[in-house]
Amino acid sequence: MTIRVLIADDQGIVRAGLSTILNGQPGLEVVGQAADGRTAVALATFATRGPASTPAQPVDALTDREEDVLAEVALGRTNAEIARDLHISMSTVKFHLTGLMTKLGARNRVELAIWAYQTHRVT
Numbered sequence: 001m002t003i004r005v006l007i008a009d010d011q012g013i014v015r016a017g018l019s020t021i022l023n024g025q026p027g028l029e030v031v032g033q034a035a036d037g038r039t040a041v042a043l044a045t046f047a048t049r050g051p052a053s054t055p056a057q058p059v060d061a062l063t064d065r066e067e068d069v070l071a072e073v074a075l076g077r078t079n080a081e082i083a084r085d086l087h088i089s090m091s092t093v094k095f096h097l098t099g100l101m102t103k104l105g106a107r108n109r110v111e112l113a114i115w116a117y118q119t120h121r122v123t
Contacts, residue, residue: 004031008040012081032117035076042110046117057119058103066103067121069096073109074116 005028007018015033022028034040062070065086072082079093086093097109106112116122 002027002029004029006030006032006034006040006044008034008037008076010035012077015076031123032074032113033076034113035078039076039110039113042114043117046114056105060103062100062103066096066100069093070100070112070116071122073097073100074113074122076113 005022007015007022007030009015009018012035015035019030019033022030032043034043065088068086069082072085077085079090079097082088082093083090097112100106100112101108104112104115106115
């Protein structure tokens with residue numbers, strides 16, 4: 001039996017460290033990471049209930065950079081962490097987030113993260 005774990009912490013380095021440690025243990029699987037409680041609850045709800053329906057696909061395909069930003073958001077990264085990790089400016093992160101929300105019809109980062117997990121963009 002595998003125990004599924006969702007890591008929630010506001011520090012990216014803590015989430016990354018815990019994920020590495022826990023994924024290395026037999027019988028444990030990290031299924032998601034969140035930088036705040038709201039995202040953690042949304043991901044936990046999705047993990048227990050599963051998708052309500054097949055997630056909608058965007059009319060316009062996501063760009064490679066939008067895919068990168070989406071993956072970071074789904075891992076619970078802040079705008080500053082995304083900018084640092086992808087070597088882009090904060091305004092560029094915000095630009096891509098706006099594009100993602102428009103293309104996917106998402107109202108917030110939580111919905112972006114849920115869509116990323118539903119479509120297996122992240123595991």
